[in-house]
Amino acid sequence: MINLKVGGVPEHFNYPWYITLKNKEYTKHNINLRWQDFHGGTGQMCKALREGTVDIAIVLTEGIIKDIAAGNPSKIVQTYVKSPLIWGIHVAAKSSFKSISDLENATIAISRYGSGSHLMAIVNAYNQGWDISNLKFNVVKDLQGGIDALSNGSADYFMWEHFTTKPYVDNGIFRRIDDCPTPWPCFVIAVRNEILNQNPEAVKNVLNEINETTKDFKKIKGIDVILAERYEQQLEDIKEWLSITEWNDGKPITSNLITRIQNKMITFNVIDEMKNSKGFIKNMYI
Known part of the structure; x- marks a missing residue:
């Protein structure tokens, strides 16, 4: 059994992870996946990736790009939510x-x-x-x-x-x-380089399971009521959120997208210089 730790904010975006974990979707791949809530958001998760206390993180695109540019030993393996935040x-x-x-x-x-x-x-x-x-x-x-x-x-x-x-x-x-x-897709999935090198097939299996769940997430019967109750939201707010939120459709993240985001971040004085965009990503499907 391969032990992996995944983390994200305890918000409605990540309910698909709850579903897959509740249904034990990863055990059939011999993966023991454990979830950790990060109330401190992307900054806290970037620190956890650096320290190795989490293996996979669902992080804000701008935050992980800035941190990988600053030396975080991780890669972006795909977009998670492709709509803006x-x-x-x-x-x-x-x-x-x-x-x-x-x-x-x-x-x-x-x-x-x-x-x-x-x-x-x-x-x-x-x-x-x-x-x-x-x-x-x-x-x-x-x-x-x-x-x-x-x-x-x-x-x-x-x-x-x-x-x-x-x-x-x-x-x-x-x-x-x-x-x-955000002027870019809002959430990506980042994985520590050590895990990508040691257990690439396990990472692929995790991505396949979460993508399969997000693909039909909006079609789950009563999902708006479930989310409203779980996250203490008004039903009309959840319906609006669902209408404007789009998860990844299975396509890998591209270096061109990373380049465009870096250009914007340089314009905003968030990062100082352009780095090789291929160094930020790992395409798991090649």
């Missing part, structure tokens, strides 16, 4: 900030440097024409840290996935000023 831009419900322009000199709560909440704050600032070098950050570790920071005034705004934070908007903890979608 919608980042809500949130302030405290009673904040005096009313519009995006009000936030130019405000302090931003981020989970970690290199995380999606950090990198997308830079993307948003670029979109607004702000001086990125003047951005001020407060590291808060996770979503709860963002809630606390906005509540106690140690940060002014916080960017997190629109639908995950919707209950906090509904409950009057956050007020959403606007949204900022």
